Amino acid sequence: MGMAAELATSLLEPPLAEQASRAALSQSNLTLFRYSPSLGAAGEVARDVHCPYHTDVGLATLIPLGASPGLHVFDHTPGREGWVDIEAGAPEGLALLFGGETLHRLSNHWMLPAVHQVAHVAAERLSCPLQLLAAAEAQLDSRLLDRSTVGPLLAECASPVTAGEHVARVSASRVSSNFPRVSV
Numbered sequence: 001m002g003m004a005a006e007l008a009t010s011l012l013e014p015p016l017a018e019q020a021s022r023a024a025l026s027q028s029n030l031t032l033f034r035y036s037p038s039l040g041a042a043g044e045v046a047r048d049v050h051c052p053y054h055t056d057v058g059l060a061t062l063i064p065l066g067a068s069p070g071l072h073v074f075d076h077t078p079g080r081e082g083w084v085d086i087e088a089g090a091p092e093g094l095a096l097l098f099g100g101e102t103l104h105r106l107s108n109h110w111m112l113p114a115v116h117q118v119a120h121v122a123a124e125r126l127s128c129p130l131q132l133l134a135a136a137e138a139q140l141d142s143r144l145l146d147r148s149t150v151g152p153l154l155a156e157c158a159s160p161v162t163a164g165e166h167v168a169r170v171s172a173s174r175v176s177s178n179f180p181r182v183s184v
Contacts, residue, residue: 027133027167028058035070035118035125050121055113056100057170058133064095068125071096074115083117101170102133102163106140136164 035050053074063071069087073096086096098114118127134140141160161169 027136027164028131029133030128030130033118033127033129035121035127037121037123049117049119051118053115053117054174055104055115056098056129056131057102057167058100058131059102059106060097060099060132061114061129062095062097062132063127063129065090065092066125066127067092068121068123070118070121070125071127072117072119073098076112083119085120100131102140102166105161105166106134133167134163136162136167138163140166 033051038048038050050070065071065087069085071086072083073086075082075084098116099111100113103111104113118125139160140163
């Protein structure tokens with residue numbers, strides 16, 4: 001993205017020891033989800049959506065791929081648009097890393113957040129995503145990007161906002177979120 005190392009580092013939360021001295025907690029989270037197959041007629045597994053399509057609010061999410069398929073990512077490639085079962089046929093030990101709404105905002109909407117869902121779970125599925133959020137006070141101002149390495153789409157920048165304000169605004173507009181509701 002043409003971001004200087006100092007800028008990238010300024011987005012991240014400080015090490016845990018420094019957070020403790022500031023009496024602050026990380027907004028990043030590691031969550032464990034358990035999905036069970038839904039039963040259809042006569043005990044058959046219903047092919048439904050367990051976690052409807054959405055994007056994550058943070059900078060990035062890392063999800064180890066599961067042994068039981070079900071994580072679907074929407075492919076926006078022209079001519080190939082549609083849902084991809086990202087775990088079908090994937091070797092063991094891989095993880096999926098994708099950008100979220102904060103990275104989308106920071107890049108002035110150049111990098112799309114990954115639209116994903118959990119669907120068609122035929123066996124119990126455990127998922128343990130790590131959502132990396134920027135430090136709440138970090139400024140999401142794409143004017144700070146190195147203009148010599150970014151395209152014309154990034155030339156215009158929306159007004160700066162802190163990462164905490166951005167997460168609160170996005171979360172407040174959602175039916176369900178891992179983050180507390182804050183009126184903005």
